[in-house]
Amino acid sequence: MDSRVNITPEEYKAMGDHEKDGATSGSQEQEFVQDIVKNNRVVVFSKTHCPHCDDSKMLLNNMGVDYKTVELDQLKEGSQVQNVLGTITDAKTVPRIFIDGQCVGGNSDLKNLNKTGALKTLLNN
Numbered sequence: 648m649d650s651r652v653n654i655t656p657e658e659y660k661a662m663g664d665h666e667k668d669g670a671t672s673g674s675q676e677q678e679f680v681q682d683i684v685k686n687n688r689v690v691v692f693s694k695t696h697c698p699h700c701d702d703s704k705m706l707l708n709n710m711g712v713d714y715k716t717v718e719l720d721q722l723k724e725g726s727q728v729q730n731v732l733g734t735i736t737d738a739k740t741v742p743r744i745f746i747d748g749q750c751v752g753g754n755s756d757l758k759n760l761n762k763t764g765a766l767k768t769l770l771n772n
């Protein structure tokens with residue numbers, strides 16, 4: 648069974664008024680990233696046509712992990728969110744994967760964590 652839970656653009660809007668006058672778009676996107684990472688144990692910031700993202704999702708699916716995906720190419724604010732991710736994780740590529748509020752990196756990092764067994768440890772804690 649596919650354990651993915653996707654955030655839709657509508658859900659994104661519902662999480663806060665991201666178009667409120669007077670607030671900078673940077674801070675709104677930062678708040679969005681902080682909220683979603685805080686409220687979901689595993690989050691994959693992704694793009695729908697990214698093979699590295701598919702790879703990471705497949706690994707998590709195979710492990711039976713529930714995770715939230717944010718498909719940046721389906722959000723109007725996707726590139727701003729990607730910029731925020733670039734700032735807070737030091738890399739702008741997708742996927743950007745968070746576990747327990749911490750960025751564990753991208754697909755190659757996730758695969759390395761899996762190889763060493765550290766991923767299972769992180770997820771089982």
Ligand SMILES: N[C@@H](CCC(=O)N[C@@H](CS)C(=O)NCC(=O)O)C(=O)O
Nearest residue numbers: 697698699740741742753754755756
């Ligand atoms: N080494 C990275 C490679 C990720 C990568 O190259 N992702 C591409 C998409 S498949 C990317 O982010 N391109 C820039 C962009 O889409 O903005 C990883 O393992 O996550």
